[in-house]
Amino acid sequence: MRIEVPTDFGYTDEHGLLRGEARRFLNERLPMQELRKRADAGVAFDRGLWKEIAQLGWVGLVLPEAHGGAGLGWLHLEILLEEMGRRLVPGPFLGSLLAGVALVEGASDAQRARWLPGIASGDLVATAAVVDAAGAFEARDVASTAEPVEGGWLLRGRKTHVVGGADAGLVIAPFREPSGAVSLFGVDLPAAGVCAEAETCIDPTRPTARVAFDGVRVGADAKLAGDAGAAWRAMLVRGFAALAAESVGGAESVLLTTRDYAVARKQFDRQIGFFQAVKFPIVDMMCGVELARSLAVGAASALDQRAACAETLARMAKAQASDVFANAVRKGVQLHGGYGFTWDCDVHFYFRRAMWSRAMLGDAIHHRRWLAASLFEG
Amino acid sequence: MSARAEETESKENAEFRREVRAWIEANKPSHPGFKLPQSFLEVESERQFTFLRDWQRKVFDAGYLGLDWPAEYGGKGDPHKRQRIVSQEISRASAPFLVNVIGLQWAGPTILAYGTEEQKKRYLKPILSAEEIWCQGFSEPGAGSDLASLTATAEPTDDGWVVTGHKVWTTLAHFASWMILLARTDSQAHKYAGISYFLFPMDAPGVTVQPLVKMTGEGGFNQVIFDRAPMKKSALLGQLGQGWQIAMTTLTFERGAAEGTGGGSATPSESSVRAVAQLAKRVRREGRPAADDPVIRDRLAQLWITEEALRLTGQRARTAGLNMEDRPLATRLMNKVVYSELGQQLTELACEALGPDAGLWLGDPCAPDKAEWPRAYMNSFGVTIGGGTSEVQRNIIGERVLGLPKTK
Ligand SMILES: Cc1cc2nc3c(=O)[nH]c(=O)nc-3n(C[C@H](O)[C@H](O)[C@H](O)COP(=O)(O)OP(=O)(O)OC[C@H]3O[C@@H](n4cnc5c(N)ncnc54)[C@H](O)[C@@H]3O)c2cc1C
Numbered sequence: 001m002r003i004e005v006p007t008d009f010g011y012t013d014e015h016g017l018l019r020g021e022a023r024r025f026l027n028e029r030l031p032m033q034e035l036r037k038r039a040d041a042g043v044a045f046d047r048g049l050w051k052e053i054a055q056l057g058w059v060g061l062v063l064p065e066a067h068g069g070a071g072l073g074w075l076h077l078e079i080l081l082e083e084m085g086r087r088l089v090p091g092p093f094l095g096s097l098l099a100g101v102a103l104v105e106g107a108s109d110a111q112r113a114r115w116l117p118g119i120a121s122g123d124l125v126a127t128a129a130v131v132d133a134a135g136a137f138e139a140r141d142v143a144s145t146a147e148p149v150e151g152g153w154l155l156r157g158r159k160t161h162v163v164g165g166a167d168a169g170l171v172i173a174p175f176r177e178p179s180g181a182v183s184l185f186g187v188d189l190p191a192a193g194v195c196a197e198a199e200t201c202i203d204p205t206r207p208t209a210r211v212a213f214d215g216v217r218v219g220a221d222a223k224l225a226g227d228a229g230a231a232w233r234a235m236l237v238r239g240f241a242a243l244a245a246e247s248v249g250g251a252e253s254v255l256l257t258t259r260d261y262a263v264a265r266k267q268f269d270r271q272i273g274f275f276q277a278v279k280f281p282i283v284d285m286m287c288g289v290e291l292a293r294s295l296a297v298g299a300a301s302a303l304d305q306r307a308a309c310a311e312t313l314a315r316m317a318k319a320q321a322s323d324v325f326a327n328a329v330r331k332g333v334q335l336h337g338g339y340g341f342t343w344d345c346d347v348h349f350y351f352r353r354a355m356w357s358r359a360m361l362g363d364a365i366h367h368r369r370w371l372a373a374s375l376f377e378g
Numbered sequence: 379m380s381a382r383a384e385e386t387e388s389k390e391n392a393e394f395r396r397e398v399r400a401w402i403e404a405n406k407p408s409h410p411g412f413k414l415p416q417s418f419l420e421v422e423s424e425r426q427f428t429f430l431r432d433w434q435r436k437v438f439d440a441g442y443l444g445l446d447w448p449a450e451y452g453g454k455g456d457p458h459k460r461q462r463i464v465s466q467e468i469s470r471a472s473a474p475f476l477v478n479v480i481g482l483q484w485a486g487p488t489i490l491a492y493g494t495e496e497q498k499k500r501y502l503k504p505i506l507s508a509e510e511i512w513c514q515g516f517s518e519p520g521a522g523s524d525l526a527s528l529t530a531t532a533e534p535t536d537d538g539w540v541v542t543g544h545k546v547w548t549t550l551a552h553f554a555s556w557m558i559l560l561a562r563t564d565s566q567a568h569k570y571a572g573i574s575y576f577l578f579p580m581d582a583p584g585v586t587v588q589p590l591v592k593m594t595g596e597g598g599f600n601q602v603i604f605d606r607a608p609m610k611k612s613a614l615l616g617q618l619g620q621g622w623q624i625a626m627t628t629l630t631f632e633r634g635a636a637e638g639t640g641g642g643s644a645t646p647s648e649s650s651v652r653a654v655a656q657l658a659k660r661v662r663r664e665g666r667p668a669a670d671d672p673v674i675r676d677r678l679a680q681l682w683i684t685e686e687a688l689r690l691t692g693q694r695a696r697t698a699g700l701n702m703e704d705r706p707l708a709t710r711l712m713n714k715v716v717y718s719e720l721g722q723q724l725t726e727l728a729c730e731a732l733g734p735d736a737g738l739w740l741g742d743p744c745a746p747d748k749a750e751w752p753r754a755y756m757n758s759f760g761v762t763i764g765g766g767t768s769e770v771q772r773n774i775i776g777e778r779v780l781g782l783p784k785t786k
Contacts, residue, residue, distance in 0.1 A: 005690070007387060008697045016699045259780050273782035276773070283772045286705075286780060287712045291687035294709075297700055298690040316683045365676070368683070372675035375655050375682055 009301040022083035030087050044090050044207035045167045054122025063100050067116035078245040078300035085249025090205035092164020095127030099172045101238050106224045106231025129159035129173035139232045142182050146175035155216040165209025166198040184224040203352040237314045239361050241299040244317035247325040247357050248293045254328040254350045255285045281331045288324035319364035325354040398467045406473040418479040419760045422597035430477035434508040444506040452503025481505035481512035484631045485558045492616040513554035515545040523770045526569050532561035538611045541604040551587045551600040554580050573621035582607045594756045632765045633714040651682045658731045668731035708779045715771045718761040725755035
C-alpha cells in the first residue's frame with residue numbers, strides 16, 4: 001500500500017480562516033473559568049452552547065450541503081477539532097459527528113433527509129453507540145441483536161460510553177441479524193424499551209451514557225439502507241481521525257501551559273525550565289505533539305482524497321495522539337509540582353480528557369496490533 | 379505490504395522521478411564484494427573510497443547532481459528543486475550514498491551563501507563531481523558541544539594565515555582536499571566574535587591527519603594536527619570574525635533544517651521499518667519467526683508510526699499554514715533528534731529480533747546479514763552524537779522554539 005497525500009495536504013487559506021475563527025470564538029466563549037463553572041455544576045451538555053456552535057456551522061461541518069451541512073472536508077474538521085480540543089469544548093460533538101458520518105455513508109436518501117438537517121442545525125442531538133459489550137467496537141465484535149418481527153425489528157443489547165446518550169434524540173447503533181450480518185439502525189429517542197442512563201464520566205466535559213435496548217420495536221425504515229459494514233468502517237476510521245485531532249489539540253494546550261509554568265515558576269533562584277529534567281520532557285512533549293499533528297493532518301487529507309491509506313493513517317494518528325496526550329498530561333501534572341496535584345490547576349481537566357480519549361475507539365496497543373498485521377501480513 | 383512513502387506530485391516531477399529511477403536501476407554498481415561503509419561516517423579504505431567516488435562521478439555525469447545549484451557554478455539551476463527526488467530515489471534503490479556528503483550538504487551550501495564569486499567558481503563544481511572531497515574541522519578535544527570555546531588559531535602572515543591547533547572526529551579528513559575550518563583570529567574578542575571561517579587546503583605543510591578507530595573497530599574519522607600550517611588570504615569565507623554566524627548556517631544545513639538544498643544525500647533508505655519487518659520474517663527467535671513475537675510486532679508498529687509521522691512532518695514543514703503559525707521553527711529543528719533516535723531504536727530492535735545471533739559480529743560466517751544490524755546499531759550513535767548531540771538539540775529546541783530559559 002502506498003501512503004499518498006497531496007504534497008500540500010490540500011491546505012488553503014480557507015482552512016486558516018476557520019482556525020482563526022474557532023480560536024477567537026472559543027477564547028471568548030469558553031475561557032477556563034467557564035468550563036470550571038460547568039464542571040462544578042455537573043453540566044456537561046448545554047443546549048444553548050450546542051445551538052451556538054451549530055449556528056457557526058461546526059456541527060454540520062462535514063455533512064452535505066444538500067442536507068443542511070457546510071459540505072467541508074476532513075482537513076477543515078481536523079483544524080476545528082484541534083481548536084476544540086485545546087479548549088476542552090464540552091458536549092456531544094463526537095457522538096453527533098459519528099452519527100452524521102454513519103448516515104452519510106450508510107443511509108438511504110430518505111433517511112438522510114429525515115435526520116441530517118436536524119443534526120446540522122443543532123435541533124436534533126444525535127449520537128452513535130459505538131462501544132458494545134465488553135468494550136469492543138470493531139464490527140466483528142458486535143454482540144447486540146436485531147430480530148426480524150412483523151413490520152420491523154426487535155433490538156436487544158447494551159451499549160456503553162455513548163457520547164450524549166442521555167440527551168440524544170437519535171441514536172445510531174449496530175446490531176447483528178440472525179444471519180450474522182451486522183446492520184445499522186437509527187432509533188429515535190425516547191423510545192419504549194430504551195433506557196439511557198448517564199454515566200459518571202472521568203471527564204466532566206463528556207456527557208456519556210449507558211444505553212440499554214431491552215426488546216425495542218422499530219419499524220423497517222429504522223434499518224439504514226446502505227452497506228452497513230462499509231458504513232461502520234468508514235465511521236470508525238473517521239472517528240479515529242477525529243479523536244486524534246482533538247487529542248492533538250488537548251496535548252498542545254498542556255504543552256503550552258506547562259511551558260508557561262516552567263518559565264514563570266522559580267526554585268533555587270532560577271526558572272525551573274532551566275533544569276533539563278524539566279526542559280527535556282517539555283521538548284519531547286512538543287516533538288510528540290508535532291508528530292501526532294502530522295499524522296492527524298495526513299489522515300484528514302487522505303480522507304478528503306478518499307485514499308486507500310486513510311485507514312492506516314487514521315489508526316496511526318489515533319495511536320500516536322492517544323499516547324502523546326497521555327504523556328503530556330503525565331508530565332504536565334508532574335512538572336506543576338504540588339499545584340499540579342490540585343483541583344485548582346487546570347491540567348487535571350486535560351488529564352481526564354486524555355484518559356477518556358485514549359481508552360475510546362482503540363488505544364495505541366489496539367491500533368498497533370492492527371498496524372503490525374498490515375506491516376507483516378498485509 | 380507496508381506503506382511506500384511517497385507524495386502525490388506534479389506530472390513533471392513524477393516523470394522526472396521515473397526517469398531517475400530507471401537510470402539508477404540501469405547504472406547502480408553491483409556490490410564490489412568487499413565490505414562497504416554503511417554511511418559516509420565510516421569510509422576507511424582506499425578501495426571503498428574509490429568505489430564510492432566513482433559512483434558519485436557517474437551520477438554527476440548523468441546530470442543528476444547539483445540540480446538546485448546555479449548553472450554558472452556547475453549546477454543545473456533547476457527551478458523545480460528536484461535534487462530531493464534524486465536523493466529519495468538513491469535511497470529507495472539502496473544504491474550507494476554520495477561520498478562527498480560534507481561538500482554537498484554543508485560546505486557547498488555555505489559557500490553558496492557566503493562565498494565570493496571567485497570562491498563559488500572555484501569550489502562548487504569539484505564538490506559535485508567528487509574530484510575534491512571536503513571535511514569539517516569544527517570540533518576540538520576541548521570544544522565539542524561547547525563549540526565556541528575552540529582554541530585553534532589562525533595567525534596573520536604577509537599573504538594569509540598560519541593555523542595551529544588540534545581538531546578531532548574529523549570525518550573523511552584522510553580523503554579530503556579541503557576543510558571547512560573554524561579558527562580563532564582574535565584572542566581578545568568575545569568568545570563568539572573572535573572566530574573566523576576558512577576554506578583550508580588539506581595538502582598544506584604542517585598538517586597531520588591521524589586516523590581514529592570507532593567503537594565498531596572501523597576507521598572513518600580522524601584527528602588533525604595543525605603546526606603553523608599556512609593558507610592564503612583567499613581562504614577566508616565571509617568576514618573576519620564572522621565565523622560563528624557562518625558556522626551556525628553550516629550546522630543548520632548539517633542538521634537537516636534547511637532541507638533539500640544539498641546536492642545529494644546519504645540518508646539511509648526511508649523504508650527502514652520495512653527492512654526490519656522483512657528481517658523479522660526471516661530470522662527466528664526461540665524457534666519461531668521473530669515476526670510472530672507480539673512485543674516485536676508492537677514495537678515495530680510504533681516505529682512505523684514514527685517513521686511515517688516524520689515523513690509527513692517534513693512534508694508539512696513545506697506547507698506554510700500547516701507548519702503551524704505558532705511555532706514555525708519546530709518542525710525543522712526537531713528533525714535531527716527524531717530521525718537519529720528513530721534510527722537507533724530501529725537498529726536496536728533489529729538486533730533484538732535476531733535473538734542469540736545478535737551476539738555474532740562482522741566476519742562470522744553464521745552472522746545474519748553479515749552482522750550488518752549490530753554494526754548499524756553501533757553506528758547509529760554517530761548520528762545521535764555527531765552534528766550536535768540529541769541533548770544539545772533538545773536545549774536548542776527548548777530555548778529557540780519554546781522560549782524556555784537558557785541552560786548555557
Ligand atoms: C561519528 C561522528 C562524526 C563526527 N564528525 C565530525 C566532523 O566531521 N567534524 C567535526 O568538527 N566534528 C565531528 N564530530 C564531532 C561532534 O560534533 C561532537 O562529538 C559533538 O558535537 C559532541 O561533542 P563532544 O564529543 O565533545 O561531547 P561533549 O560535548 O563533551 O558531550 C558529552 C556528553 O555531554 C552532553 N552535554 C554536553 N553539553 C551539554 C549541555 N549543555 N546540556 C546537556 N547535555 C550536554 C552531550 O550531549 C554528551 O552526551 C563527529 C562526531 C561523531 C560521533
